[in-house]
Amino acid sequence: MSTMQCTHRDHTIIADVVEHPGIPIPWAGGCRITAPDGRTTRRLPLPLEQAFLAELESAQRASIAHGKWLVDQCLDQGVALFDTAKA
Template identity: 75%
Template sequence: MTIMQCVHRDYTITADVVEHPGIPTPWAGGCVITTPDGQTTKRIPLPVNYAFMAELEAAQHASIAHGKWLVDQFLDEGKTLFKAA
């Protein structure tokens, strides 16, 4: 499997898709975001209604798009990427 990633506004977004064999939509989308200073988030799953997909490539693209949206929310709206300890 190839790793899909991109850089958006100096943040590296990596698709982190998990396979659940045996179900019609086995690909669970999610992403990991690395900040410009090197901090990395834990895996951030897609929202439940959109998490599972039938095709790996679709799950990867959706995961990257979700990561871009999260970075935009963080930079433009002040939302957090990291959970408080």
């Protein structure tokens, strides 16, 4: 299986899709994002109501689109993309 990835606003977004065999819509979408400084997020799943898809390619495309949206939210709205250390 090939992994879909793209670069958006200097961030690398990699689709991280997980298969759950035996259910009608077995592909759980998610992504990992690497910032220009080298930091990488944990796996960021799609929102629950859109998390599972029937086809691998659809799950990968949705995961990439979600990653782009998350990068835009981080850069434009200041929404934290990375976990912050707790003191």
